[in-house]
Amino acid sequence: MIPEIGHFSLILALLVSLILGSFPIIGAARGNAVWMGLAKPLASVQFILIAFAFLCLVYAFAFMDYSVLYVANNSNSKLPLQFRIAAVWGGHEGSLLLWSLILSIWTVAVSLFSKHLPDDMRARILGVMGLISVGFLLFMLMASNPFERLIPAALDGRDLNPLLQDPGMIFHPPMLYMGYVGFSVAFAFSIAALLGGQLDAAWARWSRPWTILAWIFLTVGIMAGSNWAYYELGWGGWWFWDAVENASFMPWLVGTALIHSLAVTEKRGSFKAWTVLLAICAFSLSLLGTFLVRSGVLTSVHAFATDPRRGIFILAFLVIVIGGSLLLFAWRASTVGRGGKFDVVSRESFLLANNVLLAVAAMSVLLGTLYPLFLDALNLGKISVGPPYFDAVFAPLMAPAIFLMGVGPIARWKDASLPGMAMRLRWAFGISLATAVILPLMLGNFTPMIGLGLFLAFWVFASSAELVYQRLAKSDLPLMGRIKANSRSWWGMVIAHLGIAVFVLGLTIVKGFESEIAVKMLPGDVAHLAGYDFTFDGVVDHKGPNYEASHGQIHVTKNGVLRTILEPEKRLYTVTNMPMTEAGISPHLIHDLYASLGEPLEGGAWSVRIYHKPMVEWVWFGCLMMAFGGFLALTDKRYRLKRRAPSKAANSSKAAKI
């Protein structure tokens, strides 16, 4: 009975979203206040209905209702409760329901925190989000119903893919979806602005915090996914340029460009058309990501569903949403004014260059991801585009973008002086160049890529230090006062940029100095790597709730002193009969020691892979810093001002044009 109630609740949600997607938008066009006023309550009703349906599915999983097809396919009675609940989004149908739920959460959030928006603007924004919701609910009800019954019921479920039975599964997908779907807000703001013809600084200021919030979620989501791959897949890798990783990375790149572009639109009134296009692209790439993952067009470790009917539905949906908004853009963007003028050397042009580089990087990732499909569709053969392509294309695009990160914040708006900036940054440049040469030589391995990576990391450190120093030195206030004299969004920018530097530093060091060995080990055998002695103590069998495991132990010593104990595990999940590796990792600021069990060999020996990964944790720590920078910017004073009078919008747009 519960699944039917959930199903019914989804149908009601579809009806509500249809009204939400039509009446408020028409009302905004006709100036009908009652119709516009429908948007806010409908957003709440839609959220309640979808959340209720979601809880029904959670209930079916928690209480093991194997008469529901989706539950039977993705769960098992031996699966621990936390994974039974995470299994709700372990497959296609449930992922879609999570998608819809998160969209309705964002919609409600916008309806609650938009008191300062003009009524027509708010009605249009919520209406556009309602239309997106229509598409997803329709898709779910027509082609991917999570509540479909299985009659007769299965005795037990087929179990969740063991790869997904990990704490990462509980956090990674919801975070990632919060990011993906969060860009729908910036998208809806843009479409609403195009519809209403109101593209100004106020619009940019309103959409900025939403964009930053979505970007924070996406950053943390991607980070969590990368960290998960690192310890779960047992190859010691953390980024594979897999189609599905790319699908989350492309919106991130465009979203990053969007944040910067919005800053220019808010402060200077420039780049309006470009900002709108980026907002459309960021969300379009999120949708495209959903399509790529769900349609089976590309193969990937992440692809669960292959059903061409579903693919056609999503593709049609993409054509309507993306195609429609791009047409709207083509029609309305030419009416948008050009905004403030700026010099070739100015903060605007540096930000524009950064934007173009990020957008081109996203396009090159898109090209690499779709290239195999293009060739296959043209009957030119089957190929796979791997890390070499992405590494070769990505580094040359990101290097100048990161270099500009040091320059941009120091440049003045409108027109800046190149000699003056060169003077300010000469020390930063000298220090980073010297470090880039000396440090690798001291560590005993200099390659141009290591040099470049270190240069960029230290360039951002040093130029940020210069920036902060200049800001803090010119004041008589006590230190805390001086810190507070600068806005939180400025500090957020500094910290996010430092996060990039930390990330690049970690990336460079781990790529340049990591080492690994694969050895056959009998209990008592010792392997040597990076100055450490790894002694294999053997393997003990034990039973988990739904798997059988061989639990290995390796104790690590340096010069006879015990440093750490690694406990890699090899599991066999009994229901699906799939083997899984759980790496044994000792994380550390300076380096990770990482071991994973291969296959058992004759006579109690095991093949063991041991990795030494210097500074790999910095990669994820850098991502967290970026997210924290975003969080600081979000708590900036100017977003906390409640009840902004609508007339203020006109004022600030005038101010921006001065």
Added chain:
Amino acid sequence: MKRGLIPFAIFLVVVGFLFKGLFLDPREVPSPLVGKPTPQFSLPRLDNPATIFSPKEMLGKVWLFNVWASWCGACRDEHPILVELAKTGFVPVIGMDYKDTRPEAQQWLDQGGNPYNLVAVDADGRVGIEYGVYGVPETYVIDKAGMIAYKQIGPVTYDALRDKIIPLVKRLQAQ
């Protein structure tokens, strides 16, 4: 207006490819070996390590060459299908036990039934490299002249058997 249409035009091209892509199967990887002679090898047999099997022995017959292992989950899916196929005696199936241990392989056959005319043992996976084995299981259809006619990556399913393998074997047998 015209310049504004550029993103839309790019999008249309991408959609065209995505639409085409829906009807392609990315899992269908053509093997470079299809149409080429079977790589030769000599491997000990599972039932009797002293005897050696070589593909030359099968010249003049159409046969299936199935790469499997006792540690492989997907092999469990296809195993009953192979067993049924073997019961019909329609086509000889030679197995190759890939990177496996003899006792485990033997136990697997004792439990699940033995669909193979014989099993060669590729303990270190060297022959697997010759055949370009991506992952276990894989199945090759080999014709009377010892040429590889088809490669099935992943488990042999009922559909694959009915739609591809059996018609192909019939055609090859008639040649």
